[in-house]
């Protein structure tokens with residue numbers, strides 16, 4: 553946001569000097585600063601490229617040097633003082649300043665990152681600042697990953713280490729942006745925000761478990777709708793933890809199409825994604841779910857073939873769907889008895905009602921438990937009994953030998 557006063561000021565400056573972007577004072581400054589060899593006492597170059605500045609948004613808007621270097625506005629004796637105040641962009645961009653100040657970048661950092669300052673110029677530059685839709689801007693959508701990664705690959709220490717961000721550079725979103733030039737693809741800033749970046753645990757974060765559905769759904773509209781109609785989405789809206797959100801199944805930075813071998817939802821990997829929860833005893837107890845989904849699936853023809861890498865056999869998602877998953881009692885569920893022949897029929901041409909009859913997850917939980925229990929008791933009894941008998945046999949044998957030896961000693 554630009555304060556109106558500043559726009560008026562910029563306009564006035566523009567009108568005052570329509571041909572020469574440099575104003576009276578600019579010429580003063582450039583008298584020295586257009587010198588390529590000018591360096592500070594510490595050796596830093598102080599050369600300002602007038603042409604480059606002229607192409608920047610501020611040069612175009614007719615800002616003069618002292619609009620930003622405000623403490624030099626009243627100086628008439630040059631050379632000016634050695635130490636001058638750092639530029640305060642919020643003179644004209646107040647909203648951005650307060651957003652950054654409240655973000656994870658503006659708040660005190662963890663000790664390991666304490667020396668890293670994240671100010672406007674780190675993301676925007678200084679004298680060559682461009683509009684965000686200028687291809688050469690460091691914050692042009694497709695350039696944003698490079699801008700954030702300058703710090704986030706290696707320099708910044710986070711709880712999760714470094715490499716969890718690097719995988720973004722192989723993701724479908726990165727490729728869509730960099731290769732296809734899709735400036736509407738997901739970049740760091742579309743998911744995290746630009747100025748109001750928050751830690752994931754912050755309730756106001758756009759990438760926290762609560763908000764992530766909306767963040768992805770801004771672009772993947774129908775998928776958000778389907779998800780919210782399914783059993784997982786309904787539970788999520790109720791505020792229940794432990795139901796999957798987009799990133800539990802897709803990961804956050806390594807997102808790929810389902811056809812990509814490394815995708816978390818590649819056909820042969822789906823079973824393990826679902827089973828992380830559906831074979832979890834604690835979760836099952838909490839939600840009254842039946843477990844052993846993975847084992848029963850693995851025992852089936854589909855599961856066995858999938859373990860050997862077959863991608864055309866059914867995985868959990870082929871039968872249950874993936875975003876609008878529903879309970880089998882729901883008439884709209886793909887596994888509702890009335891819909892099963894259609895569900896199987898997608899792959900088994902001509903599958904009638906009989907084809908889908910009988911349990912899919914073959915081993916029923918209760919009988920399985922009973923059977924296992926009986927088997928366990930049998931084995932414990934049998935093995936325990938055998939060991940006891942064996943010990944008894946050894947003991948009796950030892951005692952017999954000892955007695956014979958004792959007897960032999962006694963009678964010469």
Ligand code: HEC
Pocket residue numbers: 577580581582583584585591592593594598617618621624625630631632633634635636
């Ligand atoms: C007579 C030459 C001269 C003129 C005119 C001049 N400067 Fe400088 N400027 C210098 C020199 C020399 C330094 C280096 C001071 C040092 O660090 O030793 C410098 C340093 C600077 C710095 C860096 C200070 C820092 O802390 O690193 C800024 C910013 C700057 N000048 C802006 C301006 C602006 C804006 C104008 C016009 C209003 C201007 N200068 C006019 C000579 C000049």
Ligand code: HEC
Pocket residue numbers: 578581582585597598599600605610615616617618619620621637638639673677678679
């Ligand atoms: C949009 C604001 C803005 C404008 C306009 C601007 N500067 Fe700067 N300038 C900065 C920032 C930001 C820095 C980095 C130091 C800081 O944070 O104060 C800087 C630094 C400098 C430095 C120190 C060397 C360097 O590159 O870090 C010089 C010299 C300088 N400016 C001169 C000029 C001159 C001359 C003009 C006019 C042609 C000008 N500036 C216009 C924002 C501006």
Ligand code: HEC
Pocket residue numbers: 553641642645648649650652657670671672673674675676684691693696741746747
């Ligand atoms: C962590 C990097 C980062 C920092 C720090 C940062 N910006 Fe930005 N800024 C961005 C990105 C990314 C965009 C583009 C947002 C978009 O595409 O919607 C942007 C956009 C802008 C815009 C364009 C208007 C808009 O919001 O769409 C302005 C103005 C701006 N920033 C000013 C500032 C100022 C002033 C500061 C310092 C107070 C600052 N920025 C700090 C990354 C940053």
Ligand code: HEC
Pocket residue numbers: 554558559562609610613615619620639640641642643644645672673676677678681682683684685
């Ligand atoms: C004296 C007022 C002033 C100061 C100080 C100032 N700007 Fe600007 N800024 C403007 C004006 C005016 C525009 C042009 C607005 C337009 O054309 O839409 C602008 C535009 C921008 C844009 C492009 C916005 C877009 O639409 O994408 C960015 C980014 C930006 N400024 C960042 C900065 C940063 C970073 C600083 C500090 C280094 C800074 N500005 C300092 C007045 C200022």
Ligand code: HEC
Pocket residue numbers: 656657660661662663665668669670671674675696699700701702703704708709710711740741744745746749750751752
């Ligand atoms: C100048 C370096 C720098 C740049 C550029 C930068 N960051 Fe950061 N970032 C940091 C630092 C430092 C932290 C603070 C970590 C801490 O609190 O210790 C941080 C923290 C974060 C966090 C929270 C991490 C956590 O573990 O809590 C996120 C998310 C984040 N940045 C995203 C971004 C995005 C998105 C961009 C680009 C728009 C970006 N950063 C650009 C330095 C940078």
Ligand code: HEC
Pocket residue numbers: 697700701704710712717720725738739740741743744750751752753759760761764799804805
């Ligand atoms: C498709 C959305 C998306 C994109 C694109 C994305 N992120 Fe993330 N990012 C997330 C999600 C979701 C999390 C995990 C939040 C959690 O831990 O629950 C995350 C976590 C992070 C964290 C750790 C935050 C914390 O508080 O632990 C950092 C730092 C980060 N991302 C930086 C980046 C950078 C830099 C880029 C660009 C190269 C980027 N992200 C691109 C969604 C995204």
Ligand code: HEC
Pocket residue numbers: 765768769772775776779784796797798799800801802810817819822869874875
């Ligand atoms: C329970 C796990 C799960 C959740 C939660 C989930 N997905 Fe998916 N998603 C999948 C699976 C599995 C596929 C791949 C299906 C296939 O083989 O085509 C998929 C496919 C996709 C596709 C590709 C389109 C297609 O139909 O193949 C997109 C885009 C997508 N998901 C986005 C999202 C978004 C956005 C969210 C959150 C609103 C989300 N997903 C939540 C498991 C999930």
Ligand code: HEC
Pocket residue numbers: 724725728734736737738739742743764767768769770771772798799802804807808809810811
């Ligand atoms: C800013 C918009 C945007 C956001 C936000 C976004 N995506 Fe995407 N997504 C895209 C675009 C664009 C593509 C690439 C489509 C292509 O290349 O065909 C894509 C592709 C995908 C694909 C592969 C689709 C396929 O055809 O198989 C999945 C899966 C996906 N996104 C999941 C997510 C998830 C999960 C989130 C949230 C963490 C998310 N996306 C956030 C725009 C977005």
Ligand code: HEC
Pocket residue numbers: 783784787794795796797800801822825826827828829830835839841842868869872873874877878879880
């Ligand atoms: C993060 C954990 C998690 C993941 C991953 C997950 N689920 Fe779920 N799922 C749940 C929870 C919790 C419920 C119970 C929701 C409720 O009852 O409100 C549930 C409910 C279900 C139901 C309805 C069960 C019933 O008895 O009503 C089906 C079917 C289901 N999930 C299938 C899947 C499939 C298929 C996948 C993989 C594509 C999957 N789930 C991935 C946690 C998960």
Ligand code: HEC
Pocket residue numbers: 822823824826827830841842845846849854866867868869870871872878879880881887892910911912913914
């Ligand atoms: C060949 C199709 C098919 C495959 C593959 C499949 N399921 Fe099922 N699933 C069903 C059918 C049909 C039912 C309902 C009848 C039953 O329990 O057998 C069901 C029931 C369930 C239920 C109980 C929910 C309810 O509404 O009764 C859950 C949870 C579940 N499956 C999860 C999974 C998981 C996790 C996987 C992968 C490891 C998977 N399923 C693989 C067809 C399948």
Ligand code: HEC
Pocket residue numbers: 853854864865866867870871892895896897898899900907908909912
């Ligand atoms: C995603 C596709 C797909 C779906 C959906 C699917 N199957 Fe299969 N199934 C296969 C493939 C591929 C084979 C391997 C044998 C073949 O080519 O016919 C197979 C094999 C089988 C077999 C063992 C071999 C045979 O042909 O007798 C049975 C039984 C079976 N499926 C039952 C079902 C039932 C019941 C359903 C629905 C609840 C179902 N399948 C849904 C792809 C699928």
